[in-house]
Amino acid sequence: MNAEKIPDIIIGRLPIYLRALQRMADKGMKTTSSQELGDHVGISAAQIRKDISQFGEFGKQGTGYSITYLIDKLREILKVDRVWDVALVGAGDIGHALARYQGFINRGYNIVMIFDNDKAKVGEKIGEFVVEDTEAMVERIRSAGVKIAMLTVPASSAQEVAEKLVQAGVRGILNYAPISLNVPNNVKVQHIDPATHLQRMTYYL
């Protein structure tokens, strides 16, 4: 397995496969085929076989894939065979929703701290968390060794906060602010901006 050579677009499909496989496992299914998995995720069987074969031979001709085995392998490849601590920055509506979302822990992520620069929000309890002051953020993240952050601040302050996160040692940012971030090459950014997704659909209408 040579991680450097695998296109990011393939990496982007693996979490979709993993999610579908976990649902199959939850339903008590033991084995699946690339055809069946493909029907669930809307991707061709040939593409799925090709994607998965990048990482080794995980299926058997005729009998298909063992679901738990393939889940284990995908979790290992995506490095979610552990749980990553996550810092959440921005305690607005989306921040609240993310802090209360129960779906992260089973998929490898655990929000452990929440920050906001609004003094009115600092000290507020969100679920089990107390919102902390952004002023303390760099030191808190660095000393805790947190590598992943979710950014739910307004567009106007997103770049500045992202730079502080990088300075604190963060290497992956899930950015909810509707703006592209400029970060060093060794920092990964993924964007969640519903309007861009909507625009990608209305093109076809």
Add this chain to the structure above:
Amino acid sequence: MNAEKIPDIIIGRLPIYLRALQRMADKGMKTTSSQELGDHVGISAAQIRKDISQFGEFGKQGTGYSITYLIDKLREILKVDRVWDVALVGAGDIGHALARYQGFINRGYNIVMIFDNDKAKVGEKIGEFVVEDTEAMVERIRSAGVKIAMLTVPASSAQEVAEKLVQAGVRGILNYAPISLNVPNNVKVQHIDPATHLQRMTYYL
């Protein structure tokens, strides 16, 4: 311009360009280059020129792009030179956050109705909206001619609700439920699932 032949991956980048151009316009900028735009969005100048040239000649050698002209063209291409009515299904945390989000209207979308199947939520006010019963959804959406929906219901009911939305005439679904949806080919689905985005990043850590 032959819409059928343009790869979806290019269509997916246009909203990113549009977003960056709108920020430039907000700052009072009049013209830009593919190089400058590329620096903002983290995409190469050559790629941007190639993407935009699929739709015509919008820039001038030497002087670059007029920002307002390119914005107008991209809005026309993405069909957001109008405002689309949107139905929101699911009045949970994410539903609340989306209902209150102020960033849709300027980008072509306007939430006009909110549904939930929880009788305790029906009648609740969220901002200017009153949550309606999902039982009335198909008829309400159909008679209003709404073509776009945001789906923020649990994974267990997402497929069933999606089928009702399709039945009601919806042709684009922004799906926040962590599950792939099976819909007819003439219905577009975009997925927002933060865990899949996180997993795509941790692969590289």
